[in-house]
Amino acid sequence: MLLAFAAGSSLYGQYSVTGTVTDSEGAPLIGVSVLVKGSPMGASTDLDGNFSLELTDASTLEFSYIGYATQDVEVSSDNNSLQIVMLEDVNKLDEVVITGLASSIKRSNLANSVASIGAQELAGITTQSTMDGALYGKLKGAEIRSNSGAPGGGMSVKLRGVTSIFGDQQPLYIVDGIFVDNSTISLGTNIVSAAAGGGNTSTNQDDASNRISDLVTEDIENIEVLKGASAAAIYGSRAAGGVVIITTKRGKSGEPRVQFNQTFGLTSPIKLLGQRVSTVDEVRTIFGEDAAAEAAINGVNDYEAALYDNSGLLSTSQLSYSGGNDQTTFYISGLYKDEEGIVENTGYKKASVRANIDHKFNDWFDISFSSNYITSTADRGFFNNGNTNTTIGYALAFTSPWENLFADENGNFPAGAAGSNVLETVNKITNRENVNRFLNSIRANIRLFSNDRNNLRLALTAGRDEYTLQTIGLFPQELSFFRDPSSLGGVSINGNTINEVYNLNAFLIHSFYTDNDITFRTQLGLTTESFDQNTVITTATDLNGAQTNVDQAANVGVFQNRREQRDKGFFIQEEVNFQDKIIGTIGLRGDKSSNNGDADKLYYYPKASVAVNLHEMMDFNGFLNTTKVRVAYGESGRFANFNDRFNAMNGTIIGSNAGLVTSTVRGNSEVGPERQKELELGFDMTFLDNRAILEFTHYRKSVTDVLLRAQVPTSTGFTTQVVNGAELANSGFEVSLGLSPVQGKVQWDTQLNWWKNTSEVTRLDVPAFNLGGFAASLGQYRIEEGKSATQIVGTVKADDVAELDPDGDGFAVYGNAEADFNLGWVNSIKVGNWDMGFVFHWKKGGDGVNLSTLLWDLAGMTWDYDDTTLDPSGTLGNGDYRTSEWFAGNAGPWIEDASYIRLREVGVYYTITREKLSNACDLRIGVSGRNLINIFDYNSYDPEVSNFGGNVLANSIEVTPFPSSKRMNFHVTATF
Structure with a gap:
């Protein structure tokens, strides 16, 4: 009896609401959520942006879609054919934010700052x-x-x-x-x-x-x-x-x-970063004649540039x-x-x-x-720290630019003066x-x-x-x-x-x-x-x-x-x-x-x-x-x-x-x-x-x-x-x-x-x-x-x-x-x-x-x-x-x-x-x-x-x- 009565009353005054939802350029929006506020009832738009709902009383419909501002529209039996144009939500206030393991909430209702x-x-x-x-x-x-x-x-x-x-x-x-x-x-x-x-x-x-x-x-x-x-x-x-x-x-x-x-x-x-010396004369002035003599043979090399x-x-x-x-x-x-x-x-x-x-x-x-x-x-x-002078950047810091670290015609590298050759390390x-x-x-x-x-x-x-x-x-x-x-x-x-x-x-x-x-x-x-x-x-x-x-x-x-x-x-x-x-x-x-x-x-x-x-x-x-x-x-x-x-x-x-x-x-x-x-x-x-x-x-x-x-x-x-x-x-x-x-x-x-x-x-x-x-x-x-x-x-x-x-x-x-x-x-x-x-x-x-x-x-x-x-x-x-x-x-x-x-x-x-x-x-x-x-x-x-x-x-x-x-x-x- 109660079920029959409930079913009968729900039919009294029933009317249909139909409509189309588009963007500002008239293109239909697919999958727009259309909810009856204050109830679990709702629908979503189809491939052409259309939707329909069966209602019994005057209601408020809420239209929401990711990236667009939510709209509320009053409907009744006298206002039941809708053309909805949704605008982009610049401020994202109506964006739905996932905050829980199974929950989400509109950003405008959030009590926290969520980025x-x-x-x-x-x-x-x-x-x-x-x-x-x-x-x-x-x-x-x-x-x-x-x-x-x-x-x-x-x-x-x-x-x-x-x-x-x-x-x-x-x-x-x-x-x-x-x-x-x-x-x-x-x-x-x-x-x-x-x-x-x-x-x-x-x-x-x-x-x-x-x-x-x-x-x-x-x-x-x-x-x-x-x-x-x-x-x-x-x-x-x-x-x-x-x-x-x-x-x-x-x-x-x-x-x-x-x-x-x-x-x-x-x-x-x-x-x-650059280096302290770039010429043979600079090497001679700062590091002496022995280093300058080696630089005259090998050149003053920019090994940092060669590496990086x-x-x-x-x-x-x-x-x-x-x-x-x-x-x-x-x-x-x-x-x-x-x-x-x-x-x-x-x-x-x-x-x-x-x-x-x-x-x-x-x-x-x-x-x-x-x-x-x-x-x-x-x-x-x-790279990074290397207490054995083996990592590339660490060894580079102790590498003299007048050394010869380049491979010979057979692909063999000379040993570095500091015990490490950075060019060889990178290569091998x-x-x-x-x-x-x-x-x-x-x-x-x-x-x-x-x-x-x-x-x-x-x-x-x-x-x-x-x-x-x-x-x-x-x-x-x-x-x-x-x-x-x-x-x-x-x-x-x-x-x-x-x-x-x-x-x-x-x-x-x-x-x-x-x-x-x-x-x-x-x-x-x-x-x-x-x-x-x-x-x-x-x-x-x-x-x-x-x-x-x-x-x-x-x-x-x-x-x-x-x-x-x-x-x-x-x-x-x-x-x-x-x-x-x-x-x-x-x-x-x-x-x-x-x-x-x-x-x-x-x-x-x-x-x-x-x-x-x-x-x-x-x-x-x-x-x-x-x-x-x-x-x-x-x-x-x-x-x-x-x-x-x-x-x-x-x-x-x-x-x-x-x-x-x-x-x-x-x-x-x-x-x-x-x-x-x-x-x-x-x-x-x-x-x-x-x-x-x-x-x-x-x-x-x-x-x-x-x-x-x-x-x-x-x-x-x-x-x-x-x-x-x-x-x-x-x-x-x-x-x-x-x-x-x-x-x-x-x-x-x-x-x-x-x-x-x-x-x-x-x-x-x-x-x-x-x-x-x-x-x-x-x-x-x-x-x-x-x-x-x-x-x-x-x-x-x-x-x-x-x-x-x-x-x-x-x-x-x-x-x-x-x-x-x-x-x-x-x-x-x-x-x-x-x-x-x-x-x-x-x-x-x-x-x-x-x-x-x-x-x-x-x-x-x-x-x-x-x-x-x-x-x-x-x-x-x-x-x-x-x-x-x-x-x-x-x-x-x-x-x-x-x-x-x-x-x-x-x-x-x-x-x-x-x-x-x-x-x-x-x-x-x-x-x-x-x-x-x-x-x-x-x-x-x-x-x-x-x-x-x-x-x-x-x-x-x-x-x-x-x-x-x-x-x-x-x-x-x-x-x-």
């Missing part, structure tokens, strides 16, 4: 070598820096300051629901360079790439960056470094679309095919990239195949597949990464129940990231630095890593709509993640002649590192939306992990936020179009490091037998995750008829239970133990101003992003200590209560102790790695069929430790060694002065201001429409560049590199890196 980058911003201006290159200068609140100029990428990302001391500070990356691994895995070359001392196999000084560089920028549709705990709390103990959510391109209903992109380009060094002043060819080809119908859509793409480095025998090759398929079985069940195979080869050269060594990677996910949406008031759906996600990494290092026996009988006598390195990541997520999402336009959305979810990594590096020394197999050597060593981690969690979240005027959210995440001291203990992370759209509640007399104030609080965490809770065993030789000894670090069964708490306040407003948008955010973040190593009594048999024993604080500001100052036939959109962060160690349960770098005499970070976590200190010469070291602890503060501020300026200009874009990035302040110049100074070969120009303070700052200061005990001369201004990207394109090409295709041609303008006083190749990879508390320290490069590209895109 978004679309496909056009990622790859629309210039072709990127790797994904990391597409992010520079575009994300406020993010410090993104390249670790090296070596082909194949490698970057570190720090979101809103320092969040750990010894833990990984990189964000969590999620691609189409897959938890993606971003490890940096040692190449094993430390056995030759001894950069970390003792010839150990595993070190972070190998200049290895990190695995996020595998992703294909051209396949990405959108990137959302959740920068702080208030936004990322729903991800719990994986989110202390923030969360980067990547959505790849998917097909759309309509005619099949084929697109071919081809890019050719050249790369060249940003900067060369080269052009590399670049090529990227991509073909994509997409389309579909109302039930099934698809996106299929293939890419091949081949890039030469500026150093001989270096380069990067990558091939990728992707298939994204979406299928709607019926009104209550749909499914999405994503599959990506990537294979790449990176030849990275041999191999240092390679081979990657084979599979990324797969499946997502299912099941609508369990729906009526006028309720909507209940089940969302399931399974993700898999699996890759193998093979590293190959070949250092043949004939190299100069192996000619000494006491040397390693040729080295072969073979590394193999198998990495597997699985994640399974299940979510129930219930929406409840009331009569007074209040929407309640409840989410319940369960998650489980599995991480397994097994690395085996085999090193062979004293090779048999020209043999390269690891079994053809007098000495063979094996290093193995295994990591296994199992995480489980749940979350619950409630969102209340009152007429898009007030939007409140509360939530709770619970996590447990095998890394914690108690693997079965749940740790809880709450969140709460409120956004108030004031413009929906009051009239601002036309000046302000929209105004939103927002406040958000959240907590997230970082699991303890693998093995922190165990007493590790180290291999050793006992007598003549293999044995084990206990590590000097005691495990801690009570160790727990680091916890981050963040309060974020802000406002967003648009004005000038929505042609301007201003966003302001202030955050205060504390990190408690920071992991440290504390000393323990030696009577225990150990020296240190991992404890939760410190607290950090970060505070910062983020401001964004977007403008459309010119509209019409000429369209100019511009955006300024400004941000800054300050950090402090607010509690330290152990004595202050140095970390990062090599020694205080060379500049290190210092962790000290009440001081910045990124301060750089060093030793003090005796004459300056009273002024620079009043505390008498032996250290002076010479700088701070944290920037004073960053400013990014992103622009897009369209004039008819022409379009142009450019990105400037200004980093003001932030210091770096320039140990490359230290080495050149010690060798007496620095380009400015004899320069008598005084700096603005009246101080002589040439190489001779720096060296004398260092020998006197002053670590300051090589701690430099690392500010810069860069033209990150610039591109100019022209589109020839298919009407002018006999309807064959649309053709877009253009030229672009990257890093074409670089302004900095930093006395090395680039202020943006790191000898220690992604280590945030060491990444401003450089030692003879692979020089950074700039690029020029020519592009052709045909769309059929």
Whole structure:
């Protein structure tokens, strides 16, 4: 009876609403969402932009489409035939932002500052070598820096300051629901360079790439960056470094679309340092008659230019095919990239195949597949620190330009006077990464129940990231630095890593709509993640002649590192939306992990936020179009490091037998995750008829239970133990101003992003200590209560102790790695069929430790060694002065201001429409560049590199890196 009555009443007064949705030029828009506000009812437009709905009462329809401004239209039985024209959403206020594991929200209703980058911003201006290159200068609140100029990428990302001391500070990356691994895995070359001392196999000084560089920028549709705990709390103990959510391109209903992109380009060094002498007379004056006599025979050679002043060819080809119908859509793409480095025998090759398929079985069940195979080869050269004078940049610093290092007619190289011939090293060594990677996910949406008031759906996600990494290092026996009988006598390195990541997520999402336009959305979810990594590096020394197999050597060593981690969690979240005027959210995440001291203990992370759209509640007399104030609080965490809770065993030789000894670090069964708490306040407003948008955010973040190593009594048999024993604080500001100052036939959109962060160690349960770098005499970070976590200190010469070291602890503060501020300026200009874009990035302040110049100074070969120009303070700052200061005990001369201004990207394109090409295709041609303008006083190749990879508390320290490069590209895109 009740069902019959309900069915009968729903037919009373029923009427149809039909319509067509087009863009501003009259082209139909396919797949536009048409929702009845205040209910779960809706539809989407078909191939011709048409839609229809059956309604019973006067209602408000909401039309939304990616890249276009959302429109609300009143309908009734008297107004039921619609022609909707959608306009581009310049300010992206109606853009849907993915913020949770199974949730999204309109940007205008967000209570957090979430940075978004679309496909056009990622790859629309210039072709990127790797994904990391597409992010520079575009994300406020993010410090993104390249670790090296070596082909194949490698970057570190720090979101809103320092969040750990010894833990990984990189964000969590999620691609189409897959938890993606971003490890940096040692190449094993430390056995030759001894950069970390003792010839150990595993070190972070190998200049290895990190695995996020595998992703294909051209396949990405959108990137959302959740920068702080208030936004990322729903991800719990994986989110202390923030969360980067990547959505790849998917097909759309309509005619099949084929697109071919081809890019050719050249790369060249940003900067060369130069040399102290360039003529025989200069050699005689400075280095004497013996050196001049040798220079008269061999010439004065510019070996830096011979190594680095080269052009590399670049090529990227991509073909994509997409389309579909109302039930099934698809996106299929293939890419091949081949890039030469500026150093001989270096380069990067990558091939990728992707298939994204979406299928709607019926009104209550749909499914999405994503599959990506990537294979790449990176030849990275041999750079960074090298205590054996073998790495290329290190040996170059001690190479005299009057030496003869060139090969003879038989291809044999002479030995270098410093024991290393850099031209021979470049010519003969191999240092390679081979990657084979599979990324797969499946997502299912099941609508369990729906009526006028309720909507209940089940969302399931399974993700898999699996890759193998093979590293190959070949250092043949004939190299100069192996000619000494006491040397390693040729080295072969073979590394193999198998990495597997699985994640399974299940979510129930219930929406409840009331009569007074209040929407309640409840989410319940369960998650489980599995991480397994097994690395085996085999090193062979004293090779048999020209043999390269690891079994053809007098000495063979094996290093193995295994990591296994199992995480489980749940979350619950409630969102209340009152007429898009007030939007409140509360939530709770619970996590447990095998890394914690108690693997079965749940740790809880709450969140709460409120956004108030004031413009929906009051009239601002036309000046302000929209105004939103927002406040958000959240907590997230970082699991303890693998093995922190165990007493590790180290291999050793006992007598003549293999044995084990206990590590000097005691495990801690009570160790727990680091916890981050963040309060974020802000406002967003648009004005000038929505042609301007201003966003302001202030955050205060504390990190408690920071992991440290504390000393323990030696009577225990150990020296240190991992404890939760410190607290950090970060505070910062983020401001964004977007403008459309010119509209019409000429369209100019511009955006300024400004941000800054300050950090402090607010509690330290152990004595202050140095970390990062090599020694205080060379500049290190210092962790000290009440001081910045990124301060750089060093030793003090005796004459300056009273002024620079009043505390008498032996250290002076010479700088701070944290920037004073960053400013990014992103622009897009369209004039008819022409379009142009450019990105400037200004980093003001932030210091770096320039140990490359230290080495050149010690060798007496620095380009400015004899320069008598005084700096603005009246101080002589040439190489001779720096060296004398260092020998006197002053670590300051090589701690430099690392500010810069860069033209990150610039591109100019022209589109020839298919009407002018006999309807064959649309053709877009253009030229672009990257890093074409670089302004900095930093006395090395680039202020943006790191000898220690992604280590945030060491990444401003450089030692003879692979020089950074700039690029020029020519592009052709045909769309059929």
